[in-house]
Amino acid sequence: MDLPQTELAVADLEKRALQARRLSLAMIYHAASGHPGGSLSAIDLLTVLYFQELKLTNAAFSNWKRPRFVLSKGHACPAHYAVAALAGLLPMRELNGLRKINRALQGHPHVGATPFVEASTGSLGQGFSIALGMAMGFRHRGENLPVYAMLGDGELQEGQVWETAMCAAHYRLNRFCAVIDYNKLQSDARNSEIMALEPLADKWRSFGWAVNEINGHDVPAIQQAFKTFAAETERPTVIIAHTVKGKGVGYMEDVPAWHGSVRLSDDNLIDALAACGVDRQGAAAYLSGAVFEEAQP
Amino acid sequence: MNATPQLIGSSGDSLREAFGKSLVDLATRYPDFVVLDGDVAGGTGTHHFRKHYPARFYQCGIAEQNMVSMAAGMATCAMPVFVTTFAVFSLRAVEQVRLSVAYARRNVKIVASHPGLDVGPDGASAQCLEDLAIYRAIPGMVVLSPADPLEVAAATEAMLRYDGPVYMRSGRSPAQRIFETTPPFEIGKNRVLRTGSDVTLIACGKMTAQALAAADTLAKASISAEVINAASLKPFDHACLRTSVAKTGAVVSAEDHNVIGGLAGAVAESLAGGQPAPLETVGVRDTFGESGEPDQLNQKYGLTPAAIVAAAERVLARK
Numbered sequence: 066m067d068l069p070q071t072e073l074a075v076a077d078l079e080k081r082a083l084q085a086r087r088l089s090l091a092m093i094y095h096a097a098s099g100h101p102g103g104s105l106s107a108i109d110l111l112t113v114l115y116f117q118e119l120k121l122t123n124a125a126f127s128n129w130k131r132p133r134f135v136l137s138k139g140h141a142c143p144a145h146y147a148v149a150a151l152a153g154l155l156p157m158r159e160l161n162g163l164r165k166i167n168r169a170l171q172g173h174p175h176v177g178a179t180p181f182v183e184a185s186t187g188s189l190g191q192g193f194s195i196a197l198g199m200a201m202g203f204r205h206r207g208e209n210l211p212v213y214a215m216l217g218d219g220e221l222q223e224g225q226v227w228e229t230a231m232c233a234a235h236y237r238l239n240r241f242c243a244v245i246d247y248n249k250l251q252s253d254a255r256n257s258e259i260m261a262l263e264p265l266a267d268k269w270r271s272f273g274w275a276v277n278e279i280n281g282h283d284v285p286a287i288q289q290a291f292k293t294f295a296a297e298t299e300r301p302t303v304i305i306a307h308t309v310k311g312k313g314v315g316y317m318e319d320v321p322a323w324h325g326s327v328r329l330s331d332d333n334l335i336d337a338l339a340a341c342g343v344d345r346q347g348a349a350a351y352l353s354g355a356v357f358e359e360a361q362p
Numbered sequence: 363m364n365a366t367p368q369l370i371g372s373s374g375d376s377l378r379e380a381f382g383k384s385l386v387d388l389a390t391r392y393p394d395f396v397v398l399d400g401d402v403a404g405g406t407g408t409h410h411f412r413k414h415y416p417a418r419f420y421q422c423g424i425a426e427q428n429m430v431s432m433a434a435g436m437a438t439c440a441m442p443v444f445v446t447t448f449a450v451f452s453l454r455a456v457e458q459v460r461l462s463v464a465y466a467r468r469n470v471k472i473v474a475s476h477p478g479l480d481v482g483p484d485g486a487s488a489q490c491l492e493d494l495a496i497y498r499a500i501p502g503m504v505v506l507s508p509a510d511p512l513e514v515a516a517a518t519e520a521m522l523r524y525d526g527p528v529y530m531r532s533g534r535s536p537a538q539r540i541f542e543t544t545p546p547f548e549i550g551k552n553r554v555l556r557t558g559s560d561v562t563l564i565a566c567g568k569m570t571a572q573a574l575a576a577a578d579t580l581a582k583a584s585i586s587a588e589v590i591n592a593a594s595l596k597p598f599d600h601a602c603l604r605t606s607v608a609k610t611g612a613v614v615s616a617e618d619h620n621v622i623g624g625l626a627g628a629v630a631e632s633l634a635g636g637q638p639a640p641l642e643t644v645g646v647r648d649t650f651g652e653s654g655e656p657d658q659l660n661q662k663y664g665l666t667p668a669a670i671v672a673a674a675e676r677v678l679a680r681k
């Protein structure tokens with residue numbers, strides 16, 4: 066499973082992101098619960114991270130000196146699992162075990178059976194601090210490795226996030242990168258209705274972070290943002306990625322009800338796959354689960 | 363630069379001072395560990411370590427949730443991480459201990475000073491009577507409450523030899539000395555400090571010295587008390603307690619903690635699970651404390667040798 070990963074063209078990354086969307090939807094369908102909205106908004110970012118920035122192979126996990134990624138918004142783990150499987154870090158057939166008893170893939174990320182999961186998360190706000198600790202650990206040990214954490218926008222309402230933001234700036238952790246999946250929705254409604262976040266970029270700037278605002282579905286923009294982060298020498302970086310919750314599945318886009326935890330009907334899955342370029346015939350393998358038996362669906 | 367060996371237990375050291383000095387003593391033999399502090403190094407004893415090993419000491423500010431989760435992250439870089447704060451402020455981050463540390467089995471050692479009524483004049487907001495119960499309930503956590511400065515030193519080294527999450531209580535007041543020399547310390551093993559045949563007194567932390575004093579008083583009334591120092595609350599040493607109870611048939615537990623869920627809970631679980639016997643509990647009876655000097659609070663809330671003696675008499679009447 067250790068595929069050497071080389072630089073990929075934009076079209077290739079977009080293709081993999083589309084595959085990850087299809088797989089995430091099928092996983093949530095087979096699990097009969099899960100969070101599609103925040104998985105779909107995160108997938109383009111995760112794809113660029115795994116295929117271009119982290120470039121991890123299974124062999125990397127036996128050594129603590131490896132670049133790190135923590136999914137702080139743990140409920141989006143279907144997307145993380147799908148991208149990891151496409152990157153060769155997880156046997157594809159494990160994907161049909163999501164949320165099932167005696168299987169590896171927990172409903173929220175858990176350290177253990179899946180080496181690429183670097184932190185147990187699911188309680189919002191903690192993963193960001195854990196990632197900060199990894200960056201502090203690298204600094205303490207004189208390692209110059211990057212650490213990335215992905216947060217939800219609603220997650221930013223947790224006080225612990227701002228404790229972390231303060232600490233990272235205090236210690237000038239320039240190899241620490243927060244990626245905010247700014248899809249404007251959280252569990253029940255829009256951020257602006259629940260607890261307003263704006264002016265968000267100003268908040269991070271005032272905490273001493275380098276801020277980069279991008280379209281989180283624009284692959285070249287994502288690539289460029291990570292390049293800018295790599296060149297940062299003084300401050301931690303936050304990439305505020307403007308995204309659409311449910312991205313790629315029209316009927317889910319920007320609709321709070323698809324946050325989760327939802328059960329997808331056969332028709333829900335067929336319609337969602339159609340939006341991701343899979344016709345009715347092709348959808349059969351996703352409905353049956355046969356797709357998880359393919360090495361590279 | 364190696365620090366000179368620290369004098370531990372001299373001139374009325376508290377358990378927290380003993381902890382801070384132990385870190386200094388262990389620093390060269392265990393070169394990887396680091397210490398995190400939430401702006402209370404003067405109170406937890408870690409100021410000793412900060413002075414000698416500033417590059418291994420990280421100030422986290424008054425932000426305990428971040429400190430605990432961050433420790434879990436640092437521990438993934440092949441280093442044991444000590445999180446140090448007051449017991450009550452560690453409770454701010456219990457959910458972080460649960461998820462970031464314990465669920466992921468990270469090598470994080472939470473060492474908390476200022477347990478129980480021992481905190482004294484700061485009052486109930488700073489007195490922690492719940493920590494042993496709460497941390498005991500988290501799967502995979504080791505929970506320790508040593509009784510004497512030299513035992514703190516031994517427990518601190520035992521923690522470093524153990525790869526996994528630990529919670530340990532130190533203490534604020536000058537500690538009563540129990541051991542002449544550093545005692546052996548094994549996680550999961552408790553020790554009989556005094557043998558007896560009529561009643562078992564089992565205690566932890568500062569109450570172990572009170573239990574020994576109570577045993578002296580009981581001896582004068584021809585009651586032979588066995589005293590167990592339960593420094594390891596979890597894993598709990600069932601064999602040690604049950605062997606004692608097989609002989610004595612009656613138990614008194616004593617702790618500077620709520621009588622719910624801490625040592626009394628561990629003892630009750632152990633007895634009910636294998637060696638039923640009457641139990642009387644000494645501790646704070648499900649109430650908050652208040653301001654006052656520790657000795658005054660001990661009198662008012664019944665954390666004294668006299669309270670242990672009275673409990674022993676009650677439990678003997680139930681035999």
Ligand SMILES: Cc1ncc(C[n+]2csc(CCOP(=O)(O)OP(=O)(O)O)c2C)c(N)n1
Binds near residue numbers: 188190
């Ligand atoms: C500490 C905590 N409180 C509440 C929840 C329940 N919860 C799960 S997801 C969610 C909404 C998260 O919104 P956001 O961070 O914006 O995620 P996204 O929109 O990317 O799905 C909530 C409230 C939680 N997981 N953790």
Ligand SMILES: [Mg+2]
Binds near residue numbers: 218247249
């Ligand atoms: Mg959101």
